[in-house]
Amino acid sequence: xxxxxxxxxxxxxxxxxxxxxxxxxxxxxxxxxxxxxxxxxxxxxxxxxxxxxxxxxxxxxxxxxxxxxxxxxxxxxxxxxxxxxxxxxxxxxxxxxxxxxxxxxxxxxxxxxxxxxxxxxxxxxxxxxxxxxxxxxxxxxxxxxxxxxxxxxxxxxxxxxxxxxxxxxxxxxxxxxxxxxxxxxxxxxxxxxxxxxxxxxxxxxxxxxxxxxxxxxxxxxxxxxxxxxxxxxxxxxxxxxxxxxxxxxxxxxxxxxxxxxxxxxxxxxxxxxxxxxxxxxxxxxxxxxxxxxxxxxxxxxxxxxxxxxxxxxxxxxxxxxxxxxxxxxxxxxxxxxxxxxxxxxxxxxxxxxxxxxxxxxxxxxxxxxxxxxxxxxxxxxxxxxxxxxxxxxxxxxxxxxxxxxxxxxxxxxxxxxxxxxxxxxxxxxxxxxxxxxxxxxxxxxxxxxxxxxxxxxxxxxxxxxxxxxxxxxxxxxxxxxxx
Numbered sequence: 001x002x003x004x005x006x007x008x009x010x011x012x013x014x015x016x017x018x019x020x021x022x023x024x025x026x027x028x029x030x031x032x033x034x035x036x037x038x039x040x041x042x043x044x045x046x047x048x049x050x051x052x053x054x055x056x057x058x059x060x061x062x063x064x065x066x067x068x069x070x071x072x073x074x075x076x077x078x079x080x081x082x083x084x085x086x087x088x089x090x091x092x093x094x095x096x097x098x099x100x101x102x103x104x105x106x107x108x109x110x111x112x113x114x115x116x117x118x119x120x121x122x123x124x125x126x127x128x129x130x131x132x133x134x135x136x137x138x139x140x141x142x143x144x145x146x147x148x149x150x151x152x153x154x155x156x157x158x159x160x161x162x163x164x165x166x167x168x169x170x171x172x173x174x175x176x177x178x179x180x181x182x183x184x185x186x187x188x189x190x191x192x193x194x195x196x197x198x199x200x201x202x203x204x205x206x207x208x209x210x211x212x213x214x215x216x217x218x219x220x221x222x223x224x225x226x227x228x229x230x231x232x233x234x235x236x237x238x239x240x241x242x243x244x245x246x247x248x249x250x251x252x253x254x255x256x257x258x259x260x261x262x263x264x265x266x267x268x269x270x271x272x273x274x275x276x277x278x279x280x281x282x283x284x285x286x287x288x289x290x291x292x293x294x295x296x297x298x299x300x301x302x303x304x305x306x307x308x309x310x311x312x313x314x315x316x317x318x319x320x321x322x323x324x325x326x327x328x329x330x331x332x333x334x335x336x337x338x339x340x341x342x343x344x345x346x347x348x349x350x351x352x353x354x355x356x357x358x359x360x361x362x363x364x365x366x367x368x369x370x371x372x373x374x375x376x377x378x379x380x381x382x383x384x385x386x387x388x389x390x391x392x393x394x395x396x397x398x399x400x401x402x403x404x405x406x407x408x409x410x411x412x413x414x415x416x417x418x419x420x421x422x423x424x425x426x427x428x429x430x431x432x433x434x435x436x437x438x439x440x441x442x443x444x445x446x447x448x449x450x451x452x453x454x455x456x457x458x459x460x461x462x463x464x465x466x467x468x469x470x471x472x473x474x475x476x477x478x479x480x481x482x483x
Contacts, residue, residue: 027159034154034163036228038170040107040147043220045174046181047114047137048083049326050213051121052295053183053319055079056303058206064127070308070443073300075127077436079134080296081429086138088425095145095418102232103150104224106143111221113140115214122210125203138425145421152404152417153231162338167400168393169333175326178213183319185209191316272416276406279470281420283350284399286464287392289427290357293457294389296432298322300439301364308443309368309450311378321382329390337394346398347471353395354464356388361457363388405475 051058056076065071098106117137124130148167155163187205188196201208299318304310313321341349363385371378403420438453448455 027156029159029163030154032227033229034151034166036224037147037150037154038166039220039223040111040143041167041170042174042177043111043217044114044141044143045171046178046216047118047213049175049178049322050118050182050209051079052299052322053179053315054186054206054209056299057186057315058130059127062127069305070440072304073436073440073443076300077296077433077440079130080432080436082131082134083138084292084425084428084432086135087141087144088422088429090139091145091425092415092418092422094143095149095421096415098146098149098418099232099415102230103146104228104230106146107150107224107228108221110141110143110146111217111224113137114217115221116140118210118217119214122207123204145417148400148404148417148421150231166334168337168396169330172326172329172333172390172393175329176323177216177326179319179322179326181212181319182209183316183323185212186315186319272419274406276402277416277419279467280399280402280406281423282467283471284396284403284420285423285427286460286467287350287353287395287399288424289431290354290457290460290464291389291392291396292428292431293435293460294357294360296435297364297439297453300436301368306368306371309365309439311367311371321386324383325386325389328387329393332390332394333397337397340394341398341401345473346401346475347468347473349398350395350471351465351468353392353398354461354468356392357464358458358461360385360388360392361454361461365451365454402471402475 056072059065059072059075059079060067060069062075064075094106094110114137117133117140121130121133121137124133151163151167184191185208188208189201189205196208299322301309302311302313302318302321303315304312306312344352363381367378367381367385370381403416406416435453435457438456442448442450442452
C-alpha cells in the first residue's frame with residue numbers, strides 16, 4: 001500500500017482524510033479477500049459466544065457449586081475470562097510472528113486451535129477440564145489482531161471507514177450464530193428425545209453445539225487455505241497488496257518499486273509506545289472492559305432466579321435474545337456506522353459509546369423490578385438494553401480507525417494491533433471475572449440490596465469518558481513519524 005507523505009508539519013491533530021473541497025472517490029474493496037478475512041472473525045466469535053447461553057446451567061450441574069445458585073457467578077466468571085487471559089499471553093507473539101512469516105499461516109493455525117479446543121470443551125465433564133479447554137481456545141487463537149492487520153492492508157484512506165465497520169459486523173454475525181447454536185443445540189436429548197436417545201447425549205449434553213461450531217471452523221479452514229491471498233511478502237517482508245496510481249489493489253507481481261516506508265523493518269516493542277498508540281489502546285481497553293462486563297452479566301443475570309435479582313430465563317431464551325442483539329449490532333455497523341461516524345466523527349462516537357453503558361448497567365436492576373411486578377412485561381427493557389449495546393459497538397469501529405493510523409510504520413502494523421489486542425485481552429479477562437464475582441458477592445452479602453456491582457461498573461464508565469476525551473478530533477496520518 002503506497003501512501004504519499006506530506007512535507008507539511010503534522011501532529012496528532014492531523015486528520016487522515018484531506019480537507020479539500022473535492023471528495024475522493026472510494027477505492028473498491030477487494031471483495032473476496034475482505035470476505036474471507038471477515039469469515040475468520042465470524043468463526044472465532046461464533047466459537048467464543050456459543051457457550052454463553054448454557055454455561056451457567058452447565059456450571060450449576062457440576063459438583064463444584066454444591067447446588068448453590070448464588071455461587072455460579074464465581075465459576076462462570078473464571079470460564080468466561082480464561083479465553084481472554086490466554087489470549088493476552090499469546091496474541092502479541094502471534095501478531096509479531098505474522099509480520100515476519102505472513103498473515104495466512106497464523107490464521108490457519110488459529111482456526112485449527114479453535115477446532116481442537118471447542119471439541120474438547122464439549123467432551124469435558126469437570127470444571128478443571130473446562131478450564132483447560134477454554135485456556136487452550138484463547139492461547140491457540142491469535143486471529144483477532146491478525147485479521148485487523150490484514151484488513152488494514154486491504155483498505156486505504158478512502159475506504160477505511162467502510163472496511164473497519166465490517167469487522168464489528170462480522171463479530172455481530174458471530175454473536176448471532178454462536179448464541180443461536182449454543183441456545184438451540186444445548187441438551188439436545190431434552191429438545192429432541194427421539195433423535196438423541198443414545199446415552200452419549202445424556203453423558204455429554206453440551207457436545208452438540210461444540211460439534212456444530214467445530215464443523216463451521218473446519219469449513220472456514222478449507223476456504224482460507226484455498227482462496228486467501230497473503231498480504232505480506234515473506235521474502236522481503238513487504239505488504240503483498242499494493243495500490244496502483246488508480247487506487248486499485250494489485251498483486252505482488254505488479255507491485256511498484258518500494259518506497260522508503262516499504263523497506264522499513266518491524267520496530268521493537270518499546271518503540272511502538274508512541275503517544276497515539278497509547279491513547280488508542282487505552283480507549284480500546286476501556287471500551288472492551290465495559291462491553292465484556294455487560295455481555296458477561298447478561299446470561300448470568302438473565303438465568304438467575306427472580307428472587308436473587310435475575311429474570312430466570314432458559315438457555316434457549318437467552319440464546320434467542322442474544323442472537324437478536326447480534327442482528328441489531330450487524331445493522332448498526334454495516335448500515336449506520338459509516339454515516340454516523342461521517343457526521344459526528346470517530347471521537348464523538350467513542351465518547352457516546354462509553355456513556356451509554358451507564359444506562360445499560362442500570363437496566364439490569366430495573367428489569368428485575370419489572371419482572372417482579374404484576375403482569376409486567378420485561379421484553380421492551382431487554383430490547384432497549386440490547387439496542388444500546390448494539391449502538392455502543394460502533395465505538396470499536398471508531399477505535400480500529402485510530403489504531404490503524406497510529407502504527408509507527410507499515411511493518412509494525414501487526415505488532416501494533418497485537419499490542420492493542422494484548423491489553424484488551426487482559427481487560428476482557430478481568431471484565432467477566434470482576435462483573436460476575438461482584439454480582440455474586442453483592443448477592444451473598446446483600447450489599448445495597450445486591451446492587452453494589454452496578455455502582456462499581458458506573459465508576460468504570462466515568463473512567464471511559466475521561467480516556468475518550470483524550471483522543472484528537474480526527475484519526476492520525478498513516479505512517480506519520482511526527483506523532
